[in-house]
Amino acid sequence: MSLTDTSQHSNCSAMSDVLNRIGDKWSVMVVGMLGRNGTLRFNELKRLINGVSQRMLTLTLRNLERDGLVTRTIYPEVPPRVEYSLTELGKTLQVPISALWDWSAENHGAIVEARAIYDARETAVAADSSRKIAYARG
Amino acid sequence: MSLTDTSQHSNCSAMSDVLNRIGDKWSVMVVGMLGRNGTLRFNELKRLINGVSQRMLTLTLRNLERDGLVTRTIYPEVPPRVEYSLTELGKTLQVPISALWDWSAENHGAIVEARAIYDARETAVAADSSRKIAYARG
DNA sequence: CAGGATCCACGGCGATACTG
DNA sequence: CAGTATCGCCGTGGATCCTG
DSSP, X not given: OOGGGTTSGGGHHHHXXXXXXXXSHHHHHHHHHHHHHSEEEHHHHHHHSXXXXXXXXXXXXXXXXXXXXXXXXXXXXXXXXXXEEEOHHHHHHHHHHHHHHHHHHHHHHHHHHHHHHHHHHHHHHHXXXXXXXXXXXX | OOGGGTTXXXXXXXXXXXXXXXXXXXXXXXXXXXXXXXXXXXXXXHHHSTTOOHHHHHHHHHHHHHTTSXXXXXXXXXXXXXXXXXXXXXXXXXXXXXXXXXXXXHHHHHHHHHHHHHHHHHHHHHHHTHHHHHHHHO
């Protein structure tokens, strides 16, 4: 099975299934963070990932653990300590995610630019048809 | 700027921003389809991408167009014909997405397996504490 | 054929409060 | 510290109908 052969209709559902998890913003963040830092505690992750709520971080970690991408290690101490890290499977996922990350860093500017151009055109078109809209409204 | 350097806190927002679009399930599908088939019409895409509604396909294509990833070509015929294809920027995105796609195809089985194991353990734990739950409910 | 407009349900997600 | 439980909003997205 060649690499370019993987995108037949048959694999659409598999891709879809996988995307439902890893296509998730927080999951990508968590994998990215764990991939770089190796092992992190719950609140360390929470601090590193900007804007994540404690609820979403918990859910994300649970799903990643369930999918065999992240290990969860509980240390029976007080105060409690729980450490997260990537499994071997998770580390392999880190590769394509890293590629995506790099692409983002490199092309974010181009996207912002494209949006500006598109929006400028759109507002121009909107202004052009403003009379018709106003007419229809009145 | 090295590749491994791209995941500092600074790029978190850029990645987040990009992920909001390309992390989207349908966007990935569209890019994947266009990347393989080159140029596709609206309904061709709709047929190829299983489960997408016409509304979501429209929105997805608009966003991709706005981000400069997809071109939209209207042929003033009757019946109307609109063709979509990837821009150069879109083609570069196709690379990391393809990597993700390949990863999905290759590791989907492992994920399903991991889920089964996890769920089996969870239901076992749930059964274990069923009395306590029943007690609390009663 | 390609899509705009509208309606509506549902669930994702944040905020908050509580626990071991 | 690392969660669980509950509530409530509102955005997402499907279904449906209509147009050029």
